[in-house]
Amino acid sequence: MAKQYVILDTETTGTGEEDRVIQLGYLVLGTKEIEVHNEFNTAPVPISFGAMEVHGITEEMIEGKPTCVETSAYKRLEALNSSENYIIIHNAPFDLKMLAKEGFENQMQVIDTLRVAKHILPDEEAHRLQYFRYKMELYKEEAKEADALGIVVKAHDAIGDVLILKLLLSRLKTLVREQFPDENPVQKMVELTKTPILVKTFRFGKHKGKELSEVAREDAGYLRWMLSSMDNLDDDMRYSINTVLGIEG
Numbered sequence: 001m002a003k004q005y006v007i008l009d010t011e012t013t014g015t016g017e018e019d020r021v022i023q024l025g026y027l028v029l030g031t032k033e034i035e036v037h038n039e040f041n042t043a044p045v046p047i048s049f050g051a052m053e054v055h056g057i058t059e060e061m062i063e064g065k066p067t068c069v070e071t072s073a074y075k076r077l078e079a080l081n082s083s084e085n086y087i088i089i090h091n092a093p094f095d096l097k098m099l100a101k102e103g104f105e106n107q108m109q110v111i112d113t114l115r116v117a118k119h120i121l122p123d124e125e126a127h128r129l130q131y132f133r134y135k136m137e138l139y140k141e142e143a144k145e146a147d148a149l150g151i152v153v154k155a156h157d158a159i160g161d162v163l164i165l166k167l168l169l170s171r172l173k174t175l176v177r178e179q180f181p182d183e184n185p186v187q188k189m190v191e192l193t194k195t196p197i198l199v200k201t202f203r204f205g206k207h208k209g210k211e212l213s214e215v216a217r218e219d220a221g222y223l224r225w226m227l228s229s230m231d232n233l234d235d236d237m238r239y240s241i242n243t244v245l246g247i248e249g
Contacts, residue, residue: 088165092115
């Protein structure tokens with residue numbers, strides 16, 4: 001059977017530990033026709049107002065809908081959940097964590113376009129999906145593709161974001177091929193997804209703008225404090241601090 005590529009996004013009740021999926025949207029590539037899946041569902045927790053502000057989904061829009069696991073979109077995703085297939089998400093850890101709350105244990109090979117973009121385009125001022133939508137002028141291509149697939153493009157809407165993600169994936173694949181001409185670009189993106197980012201410059205706090213290596217020389221105690229005291233320190237920054245301090249593991 002041909003490998004299949006699931007380009008996916010979710011919308012949720014919020015971003016906390018108790019929050020859940022309320023919209024599941026994805027495209028399936030690799031077969032003769034592209035599959036489009038896009039469904040709303042109810043959740044056991046209310047939608048936060050902050051989340052509504054982002055995606056515009058209200059309680060009325062999901063009232064009477066099935067639970068996530070009862071949707072045909074979820075059931076089809078389960079059927080695709082094989083190590084031979086690929087799942088492509090922008091900021092994959094978030095969506096996969098949300099899907100795990102619905103009982104979905106991913107077996108597919110993961111391409112996180114956020115992490116790939118950070119590797120391939122390290123000097124960009126941002127790596128958000130909507131940033132690339134405008135920076136790469138993807139918005140100029142989206143209408144034609146949306147019409148062909150019957151998709152309505154809306155910022156921060158799951159299926160709308162999936163369409164932008166499809167266009168971004170194509171651009172990243174070209175860039176990966178240029179930077180790693182002797183490697184399979186798809187497999188290279190899987191590899192880059194698993195590879196930590198070495199952060200070079202502080203983008204926050206009292207050392208904003210300074211090189212991490214410079215701070216390691218002048219204020220190593222601050223970096224050690226970050227490792228021990230900042231619970232929300234992301235994996236890349238933790239990895240980078242450990243690297244500049246020469247700490248293994």
